[in-house]
Amino acid sequence: MLPVLVVHGGAGHVPEEYQQSVLAGVRAAVREGYAILQGQGSAMDAVVAAVTLLENNPSFNAGLGSVLNAKGDVEMDAIVMDGRDLTSGAVSAVKRLANPVQLARLVMDKTIHLCLTGEGANQFAREMGVPEVPEESLITDYSRMRWKKNLAPDANLVESLMGKMGTVGAVAVDAMGNIACATSTGGLPNKMEGRVGDTACIGCGGYADNKVGAASPTGHGEAIMKVVLARLILFHMEQGCSTEVAADKALAYMKERVGGVGGVVVVDPQGGWSARFSSRQMVWAAGQQNTLHFGLHAGEHFTQSTDDPN
């Protein structure tokens, strides 16, 4: 059943005119990451490659296409975690970077810390030779339109978040049985300057442990944080739940206890996997045994060969 890779492109509700592009986006991300796994690459390399591709795709709220904060700026959060030794790297509120997930990986690989924030994270990027990109190069017309709309005094930011695909993430188990996760986001539309969501918080926006599995969530960040969603799912798996039951239990708890909806992709060490959500939709795709699985609406599960280029 190994290797396996599962990605998501955010929980919420995708307007019909964007559905084909987000489905194409997650399929492309799985093909990219799954090819690495098939070539005996590591789970970490696979999740970072898949998330990088989604960050570069303007259809998702991460990297290019990120939502704008209240000031009209892009501030992004990202995390990676290595299930071998529970080490992790994260960045929060970083600006002017095309691929925050790659900086999160550098935090993990090149520092003694697990998280760098704001200007300190950007300073570290410069030290690592990561090029800064112009702010404008990350902003799409769609992001700017939503930002303006959300400036209205009666705008509901959480509802707005659920009105377009969001956060991107990936979980994988490689042929060696090593497990990793990665998550990246532009956060909540029109958020306050400096707002940090679940994605930069280990256990909330991602968790990976070779002994248990990995989870990458998406949805209302503040609700995900209150229940420490990724770690909660892995606790259920430690108690014997399958990836699907663990995800459904944790999502139901989040809805009942704090009124939050979202979704998650999950893997276990044997290659079991799930893509589950309590939101109206979550765009997801998975690669396993040369088959590409994908879906968007609840209950949807399409398959094609991973060799199919579309």
Next chain:
Amino acid sequence: MLPVLVVHGGAGHVPEEYQQSVLAGVRAAVREGYAILQGQGSAMDAVVAAVTLLENNPSFNAGLGSVLNAKGDVEMDAIVMDGRDLTSGAVSAVKRLANPVQLARLVMDKTIHLCLTGEGANQFAREMGVPEVPEESLITDYSRMRWKKNLAPDANLVESLMGKMGTVGAVAVDAMGNIACATSTGGLPNKMEGRVGDTACIGCGGYADNKVGAASPTGHGEAIMKVVLARLILFHMEQGCSTEVAADKALAYMKERVGGVGGVVVVDPQGGWSARFSSRQMVWAAGQQNTLHFGLHAGEHFTQSTDDPN
């Protein structure tokens, strides 16, 4: 058995000449917070008051007396969490504030977010009318001396952290049975600019749930993050463990799995409490049934009346 308040002033090793002052500091913090609980005040008010007093005390690594980062600046993290509805507020890498824990509470009370970082957090402080203090007013001669010493190329920052009391925190259950926690820190000595530790991450540097209890950790932040320590302790309590067994299991796991040491104060809804640590020492104090408990070395447990002014 209610109300109860337990505070810590950091895990590590206190040089003998500082032992009396840190013990006096945590006793004073408990007297301050416990009086609030005795007057029918809330657990949240009690933990914030206790942590505020510890931030104002130069003997601890939080607020005044915080360690300096690599650049010689003070950057602080803090969190509060309300066990009634799992809401929380946190700040990371904030500068020039006397009481980060109070800003964390404002994030919880006055925004739709759970965490603000860096300049955005300071901007929010200005909007709330929180006065900025001169950077120099937070720095002690001792902090500057350690910073200079740690600039040596062979300095071990984690060992340095363990060489002085650190992070401060508190957990409480009030007479109504409501549970809260608060944690505040200057972080790791000579940390990189923008480094965020466990304290600002919900589930890592603190967690509170009226149905289970609360925990406030201290120690090597990166290790605490890898195991999401506070939430882990509450999971063990959900499985039926006492506060003491849950804390010891989680600390032993942190040592074995990621090689980290630290300590924690824990309460349960019935007023059970523990102060446990895997470090050489942790200064702690607790107030319950008009008795003030305190200790520093392993196995130490002194008591006096909460009316005793010293």
